[in-house]
Amino acid sequence: MHPLSPLLNAFDWQPRTRVIFGPDTLEQVGVLARDLGGCRALLVTDAGIVAAGHAGRACGFIAAAGLQVEVDDEVRENPTTRDVSRCVEIARQGNIDLIIGLGGGSSMDTAKACNFILTNGGEMKDYWGVGKATKAMLPLIAIPTTAGTGSECQSAALIADETTHQKMACLDPKAAARVAILDPLLTLSQPARVTAFTGIDALAHALETAATRKRTALSAAFSGEAFSLCFTSLLRVLDAPDDLDARARMQLGAAFAGAAIENSMLGAAHSAANPLTAHHGVVHGQAVGLMLPGVMRFNAGLPETAAQYTDLAASVGLGSVKELIARVEEVVAHAGLRAPLSSFGVTREAIPGLAEEAARQWTATFNPRTIAAGDFARIYEEAL
Numbered sequence: 001m002h003p004l005s006p007l008l009n010a011f012d013w014q015p016r017t018r019v020i021f022g023p024d025t026l027e028q029v030g031v032l033a034r035d036l037g038g039c040r041a042l043l044v045t046d047a048g049i050v051a052a053g054h055a056g057r058a059c060g061f062i063a064a065a066g067l068q069v070e071v072d073d074e075v076r077e078n079p080t081t082r083d084v085s086r087c088v089e090i091a092r093q094g095n096i097d098l099i100i101g102l103g104g105g106s107s108m109d110t111a112k113a114c115n116f117i118l119t120n121g122g123e124m125k126d127y128w129g130v131g132k133a134t135k136a137m138l139p140l141i142a143i144p145t146t147a148g149t150g151s152e153c154q155s156a157a158l159i160a161d162e163t164t165h166q167k168m169a170c171l172d173p174k175a176a177a178r179v180a181i182l183d184p185l186l187t188l189s190q191p192a193r194v195t196a197f198t199g200i201d202a203l204a205h206a207l208e209t210a211a212t213r214k215r216t217a218l219s220a221a222f223s224g225e226a227f228s229l230c231f232t233s234l235l236r237v238l239d240a241p242d243d244l245d246a247r248a249r250m251q252l253g254a255a256f257a258g259a260a261i262e263n264s265m266l267g268a269a270h271s272a273a274n275p276l277t278a279h280h281g282v283v284h285g286q287a288v289g290l291m292l293p294g295v296m297r298f299n300a301g302l303p304e305t306a307a308q309y310t311d312l313a314a315s316v317g318l319g320s321v322k323e324l325i326a327r328v329e330e331v332v333a334h335a336g337l338r339a340p341l342s343s344f345g346v347t348r349e350a351i352p353g354l355a356e357e358a359a360r361q362w363t364a365t366f367n368p369r370t371i372a373a374g375d376f377a378r379i380y381e382e383a384l
């Protein structure tokens with residue numbers, strides 16, 4: 001044994017995703033698909049992206065490169081096994097050999113999930129966990145239109161069971177996109193609420209990944225850059241949604257935070273947020289934004305984590321952890337997402353149940369400071 005300090009956790013990093021960034025890079029999608037050997041592509045997207053014109057443009061570029069293209073444009077928010085089944089059906093009928101996910105996390109996750117079932121058979125729950133797929137998957141191109149989940153830089157598909165609503169995280173290196181196209185022009189069409197929800201989520205990904213038990217020197221590099229990009233541009237995209245520079249910074253921040261998650265997982269703000277989404281319908285980004293300050297205050301009780309927060313604060317010119325947490329609260333408020341949990345119907349009596357569920361979340365195990373149901377209950381009470 002040669003124990004090193006936690007900051008020197010061992011890692012094994014092989015970039016699986018070619019990342020192409022810049023305005024108008026969507027135009028490359030057809031040629032990239034052809035270069036990956038595709039003849040018949042499936043474009044997985046949603047109605048909003050069709051209405052914004054992005055899906056039609058993508059289909060045009062794909063067809064111009066000589067590929068046939070099938071489209072599934074019915075992906076819903078928080079996609080379930082029903083979305084995956086529909087997508088797989090379209091893929092089978094079209095005998096497709098390449099998949100493109102165009103949209104927010106929901107479209108990219110559905111595209112990944114479709115790839116699991118199409119190539120490895122069975123059902124989504126067979127792949128719940130890490131590395132359960134045995135056969136190779138089809139090449140996937142991920143094209144985010146929001147700056148939030150960072151799914152384009154991750155090998156996980158997050159799919160809920162249609163009947164139980166249990167969210168299943170299916171991780172497999174083979175599911176990672178072969179190419180991610182980051183075209184900031186695509187993010188200009190986000191409705192204001194989506195910008196707020198996804199932007200807060202990206203900021204939370206940067207802050208949570210920076211401190212997890214699994215963090216490495218590599219994930220820290222992604223987390224640090226993601227934090228500074230998101231922190232310095234989130235207010236700007238909220239106030240000036242057409243500022244392409246700010247949009248591009250958010251898009252990079254979200255993608256880098258996604259790469260950080262791939263290497264260091266998430267923490268207790270996500271554990272606390274998930275039961276709020278499942279039982280009270282709080283949108284993921286808002287739930288995370290409401291829980292993050294309390295979780296950061298709790299984590300800052302650990303000197304090592306306080307030191308990391310201090311470094312992050314200093315990187316954006318803030319003097320203390322207290323100031324950093326206060327600014328996070330201000331950003332959530334400025335995004336119009338600050339609200340007491342009681343306004344979502346959360347009662348004092350409901351807290352023990354929520355807290356138990358939060359403590360059972362996978363992400364809680366990666367939180368830097370050991371966190372139990374009683375700690376979650378106090379964090380919920382503070383936010384009630």
Ligand SMILES: [Zn+2]
Pocket residue numbers: 149201205270284288
């Ligand atoms: Zn998140």
